[in-house]
Amino acid sequence: MRSVRFGLLVLAAGFLAIGLLSRSTIETRADTEPLTIVATTGMIADAARQIGGDHVTVKALMGPGVDPHAYRQTRTDIAAMTRADVVLWHGLYLEAQMEEFLQKLAQKRHVVAVAEYLPAALLINHDTYADKVDPHVWMDPEIWSQVVMTVRDTLTEAQPENRATFEANAAEHLNEVNDLAAYTKEILSSVPAEGRVLLTAHDAFNYFGSAYDFDVIGIQGISTESEAGLNRISELVDALVDRQIGAVFVESSVSDRNIRALIEGAAARGHEVIVGGELFSDAMGPDGAYEGTYLGMIDHNTTTIANALGGDAPERGMNGRLSAGS
Numbered sequence: 001m002r003s004v005r006f007g008l009l010v011l012a013a014g015f016l017a018i019g020l021l022s023r024s025t026i027e028t029r030a031d032t033e034p035l036t037i038v039a040t041t042g043m044i045a046d047a048a049r050q051i052g053g054d055h056v057t058v059k060a061l062m063g064p065g066v067d068p069h070a071y072r073q074t075r076t077d078i079a080a081m082t083r084a085d086v087v088l089w090h091g092l093y094l095e096a097q098m099e100e101f102l103q104k105l106a107q108k109r110h111v112v113a114v115a116e117y118l119p120a121a122l123l124i125n126h127d128t129y130a131d132k133v134d135p136h137v138w139m140d141p142e143i144w145s146q147v148v149m150t151v152r153d154t155l156t157e158a159q160p161e162n163r164a165t166f167e168a169n170a171a172e173h174l175n176e177v178n179d180l181a182a183y184t185k186e187i188l189s190s191v192p193a194e195g196r197v198l199l200t201a202h203d204a205f206n207y208f209g210s211a212y213d214f215d216v217i218g219i220q221g222i223s224t225e226s227e228a229g230l231n232r233i234s235e236l237v238d239a240l241v242d243r244q245i246g247a248v249f250v251e252s253s254v255s256d257r258n259i260r261a262l263i264e265g266a267a268a269r270g271h272e273v274i275v276g277g278e279l280f281s282d283a284m285g286p287d288g289a290y291e292g293t294y295l296g297m298i299d300h301n302t303t304t305i306a307n308a309l310g311g312d313a314p315e316r317g318m319n320g321r322l323s324a325g326s
Contacts, residue, residue, distance in 0.1 A: 035159050038077075038084040040095050041068055042284040043138045044114060046294045047151045048088060050173040055162045056155065059084075064292065066283050067253045072097045081105060086158050088151065091116035092123070092135035094282075110158055114150045118143065124206050136281070139208040141181035141298060145174055180295055183318040184302045188212040191311035197245050198305060199236070199262075201254040204281035208301075219258045233258065237265035240273055247276030247308045253283045276308030290319055 035056045039045035045060035052058065061077050062068055068090070073081070081087050082105070089095055089102050091113025105111050115137055122143055123133040138144045152170035156163045189212075196214045198205055203218030219236060239245065240262060248263065250256040259275065266273045279301045285291025291300045296319065303317035314320050 035085045035155065036083065037086045037088060037155075038081050039087075040071075040089040040098065041282075042292070043144075043294050043297070044088045044090060044147075044151065046284070047148050047173070048155065051148070051152050051166050051170045052155055053165060053169050055159065055165060062283060064283055064286050065253050068094050068282050069096055071095065073101055081111075082109065085110060086154060087111040088154065089113050090135060092137070093132050094135035110154075112150070112154045114147050114154070117150045118146055122146075124210065126203070126206075134203070134206050136204045137207055138294070139205055139298075140211040141177050141184065142211065143207060144294070145177045145181075148174060148177065176295055180298055180318060184298065185212065187302055187306045187311060187313045188214070190313070191306055191309045195309040195311075197243065197309075199240070199245060199248040200279060200281065201249075201251045201256065201259055202281070204251070205279075219262070220254075233261050233265065236262055237269065240266045241269050241271045244271070245273065247274050249276050249279050249305070249308070251279050251281040252285070253281055274308075277304035279304060295319075 034054070035052065037045075037048050037052065037056050037058045038061065039048055039058060040061050042060050042062060042064070045058050048056060048058045059080055061073070061080075062071055078101075087102070087105065087109060089098070089111070092115050093099065094115070095102065102111060102113070115135065118137060123137070126132065126134050137147065148170060152166055155166050159166075191214075196212075197217065198209065198214045199217040199219075201218070202220035203216070205214075205216045205218070208214065209216035217236065217239065219232065240248075248259055250259050256275075263273045263275070280291065280297045284293065284297045285300065290296035299317040299319055303313040305311075306313040
């Protein structure tokens with residue numbers, strides 16, 4: 001009950017703060033003053049930094065290892081968002097616990113759900129969430145490039161005098177994302193067809209599977225709020241044994257408890273399964289590291305998956321290849 005009451009108090013405080021704001025009170029910024037941007041996820045924050053350059057200051061609410069499905073805004077978050085020039089959030093019910101607050105904030109501030117501008121034809125529905133779509137669109141760089149363009153357009157609307165800079169920076173970053181998409185296709189095509197089974201902690205890789213022809217299995221559903229019961233674990237142990245799957249993957253933002261249970265269950269039946277590596281699913285890597293960028297996150301995942309499942313990826317991935325000048 002305490003956590004429920006605290007959540008209600010925080011939400012109420014947020015609504016009160018929003019109520020005190022109006023568009024007429026928002027000061028017009030000088031041309032040289034950077035836009036203040038708050039982004040919910042690291043992936044969105046990275047896109048805003050790449051496009052905005054020196055014309056923006058960006059704060060990401062959710063850092064490495066943070067699960068966006070369960071994240072609730074803090075009082076500090078509320079203060080940052082109500083003062084920001086632009087708030088960028090993902091949408092598609094990824095930030096499920098923040099959605100009501102963000103929709104309310106949008107009535108008073110410049111708030112954009114960047115993934116909700118994607119064409120419906122690109123989105124994947126989920127059997128257990130009939131009224132929702134899978135939000136993990138960043139797992140396909142070709143789809144994510146469209147989100148990058150929405151970020152570009154949002155920054156341009158907020159500060160049109162820097163349109164040329166935003167467009168040039170976005171074009172450069174989109175070229176990098178396109179190179180990433182080409183690298184990912186090349187490396188994952190080296191994984192033998194029978195080995196293209198990606199089993200992870202939760203259903204975050206469906207767009208990856210669709211793009212690269214992998215059979216994706218998540219222990220939990222598209223939200224980490226769902227629970228995996230004993231029957232689900234037992235079914236997956238059967239799948240590991242029957243299909244002779246030799247590697248499974250943990251995620252940086254999800255507990256590895258269920259993955260460990262699968263490995264132990266398969267071992268009890270005489271089948272050895274290893275952890276193929278840690279993947280970045282709902283959050284990027286450490287701040288300041290290559291894996292703490294969108295390019296590094298997907299490069300790391302691609303390289304880790306390919307090498308664990310019998311493919312042929314460079315030891316240091318695309319970044320190592322570029323560093324070597326090849």
